Amino acid sequence: MGQDKKRQKLKYALQAFQSNRLNTTYKDLKQHPEYERIGNFFFNKLYAPEDFSFRDASIKKLHKVLKGTVYKGILSAGQKVIELHELTDSQDDLMVERMIELGIGENITMEEYQSVYRSLDNYDQRVYQIKLSTEVTRAFHALSKKWIVAVSLKTVRSAAHILGIGKIIDFIYEGYSGFRKINNIDHFVETIEKRELAWHDEIWSGRPAGNKG
Secondary structure, X not given: OOHHHHHHHHHHHHHHHHHHHHHHXXXXXXXXXXXXXXXXXXXXXXXXXXXXXXXXXXXXXXXXXXXXXOOHHHHHHHHHHHHHHHHHHHHHXXXXXXXXXXXXXXXXXXXXXXXHHHHOOOHHXXXXXXXXXXXXXXXXXXXXXXXXXXXXXXXXXXXXHHOXXXXXXXXXXXXXXXXXXXXXXXXXXXXXXHHHHHHHHHHHHOOOOOOOO
């Protein structure tokens, strides 16, 4: 097996592991009637074992194409989404490289995952990743409260696909649709931030973090 193919298979396995962990950790939020739809968006769209090719659409291109045609908050949310995916992708790549160094295969265990995670010595980047994910969530919720966002998105969706940035507009529209019926997002966001920071710190301390996070 070629090294590139091996890396890709390991990356998908790692992403699937992380997605499963998130879905287990936040099973209660996903089952909450008010959060069911955004739970799917957050855990299965923001963090999912797939190629987020839309993140390759540069911020410069996004601004150039959409500036003056859509509500400016959409551009800000799009920028945060791309930044989050670039950060997450880079962290996953570092994890995969260390997995290869240690001879860890696709059936990664929780103990192996924690060991790899801790060995990368990137505490601050991981904390920033957690904070950024909550910023993205709050940004989408704020957008959902503005009627002009729906108008803007509907106006540019067709053109965006033609210009090669349709996936990120569709992504933003899905987030908008999922969040618009929720009045207060604080409990959802605060629960995620608290649990993820606790999970992060427990791994860093070297204590078994189990599956809760």
